[in-house]
């Protein structure tokens with residue numbers, strides 16, 4: 596479903612290369628975890644996958660269902676079923692969360708040649724999804740992410756993901772800023788989305804989240820490259836021994 600081949604990407608503004616020859620394959624139905632020390636390029640990878648303009652791909656390719664997405668803008672990628680939950684979700688002043696959800700859902704439906712959702716059906720779906728994440732409906736009247744706590748922002752991201760039903764989900768440090776109860780709720784939300792026709796990429800610094808979202812594969816990112824891949828036992832090994840051993844081994 597996702598194949599990243601020898602990807603090189605740099606910051607557009609100053610040309611600094613952050614992703615330096617990254618290879619990664621994620622199959623349909625797979626839950627892949629990307630781990631790595633701070634500054635290794637995890638968030639940059641998520642921005643590049645989203646198609647943010649501040650980053651330039653200089654070499655390599657990103658294939659989604661066998662087709663390159665490099666020429667697609669962020670809206671086209673979203674319409675194609677790619678969903679990114681960012682480490683630092685954007686605040687959108689002046690747009691109520693509910694309104695944002697309506698626009699996002701209907702844009703997605705339009706891309707699939709479906710009619711916009713009728714308001715009662717929309718409300719029903721949002722209510723159900725928010726309830727399953729223990730989110731207060733009152734929050735949905737507030738502008739998206741503005742003044743939300745860290746945990747509320749993460750839940751709002753998962754809420755969007757549940758409602759948009761993407762095919763490829765990438766979650767960047769969805770666990771950061773969550774207490775253990777919120778972490779379990781978010782993990783349940785992600786686990787509920789596991790499906791044979793969907794791939795989920797979980798980016799995390801810590802192994803803790805992976806006790807609740809058990810990955811099929813684990814990949815270690817360091818200096819913009821995947822330096823080691825393995826199964827879930829790799830995450831446990833990292834938790835016990837840290838990254839130093841694996842970095843040395845790769846060097």
Ligand code: ADP
Pocket residue numbers: 606613631632633634635636637638639640649
């Ligand atoms: P991680 O998510 O693994 O902690 P990041 O992708 O956030 O890593 O950052 C990787 C490196 O790229 C860091 O050294 C960071 O400072 C740098 N970096 C990323 N984006 C920018 C940017 N827009 N401007 C300057 N430096 C950046």
Ligand code: MG
Pocket residue numbers: 633634638
């Ligand atoms: Mg970081």
Ligand code: MG
Pocket residue numbers: 637638639682768
């Ligand atoms: Mg990051």
